[in-house]
Amino acid sequence: MFKMKIALDVDGVIADVIESWINYSNQKRTLISKEEITSWDFWKKFKINRYDFYKELAMCWKNWNVLPPMENNLSEITQSLSEFGQVDIVTARELSTDIFVKNWLELHDVVYENYISVIDGTLKANLDYDLFIDDSPLNIEKFIENKKNFFLYSQPWNRNISILKGKRIHSLLDAVSYLKSKN
Numbered sequence: 001m002f003k004m005k006i007a008l009d010v011d012g013v014i015a016d017v018i019e020s021w022i023n024y025s026n027q028k029r030t031l032i033s034k035e036e037i038t039s040w041d042f043w044k045k046f047k048i049n050r051y052d053f054y055k056e057l058a059m060c061w062k063n064w065n066v067l068p069p070m071e072n073n074l075s076e077i078t079q080s081l082s083e084f085g086q087v088d089i090v091t092a093r094e095l096s097t098d099i100f101v102k103n104w105l106e107l108h109d110v111v112y113e114n115y116i117s118v119i120d121g122t123l124k125a126n127l128d129y130d131l132f133i134d135d136s137p138l139n140i141e142k143f144i145e146n147k148k149n150f151f152l153y154s155q156p157w158n159r160n161i162s163i164l165k166g167k168r169i170h171s172l173l174d175a176v177s178y179l180k181s182k183n
Contacts, residue, residue, distance in 0.1 A: 004130035007090035012135035013153045016068045020060040064100040075109035077172045088114040092121035137161045
């Protein structure tokens with residue numbers, strides 16, 4: 001059986017950091033709900049400075065121990081994914097947050113082999129993986145451009161994206177089920 005290399009994203013796929021950011025933002029700005037975040041660059045719609053948003057997102061990782069997972073049973077689900085091959089965490093982030101993310105992964109017993117951090121998400125498409133699991137519309141465009149296989153993890157900010165290649169999933173269990181059906 002072919003053992004694939006799977007690149008698993010963090011923010012918006014396994015960690016619900018946007019929920020923590022919304023809680024923070026709602027204390028100092030007009031209230032925003034997750035369902036209102038309908039585009040990748042949503043901060044423009046809410047007149048939030050891009051750099052402030054990314055700084056605040058990084059700050060949310062400092063409280064890594066209270067960041068909620070996107071799904072329950074991450075350990076079991078990532079273990080199931082690893083039955084199809086090597087699962088690596090492949091994330092784009094400010095380097096100062098890497099230690100917080102690694103602590104969070106350990107806290108939730110996420111099964112993975114390598115931790116890869118890139119400075120910009122679109123750079124992921126240059127990496128040697130057989131399958132990417134991601135939520136970023138910008139990354140999906142690059143995966144398509146570079147003829148990469150991917151699962152788009154459905155989120156409010158990517159629901160308007162029409163994908164002809166790849167597959168939209170609503171949970172990591174969807175990914176496991178789809179991979180099982182192909183083997």
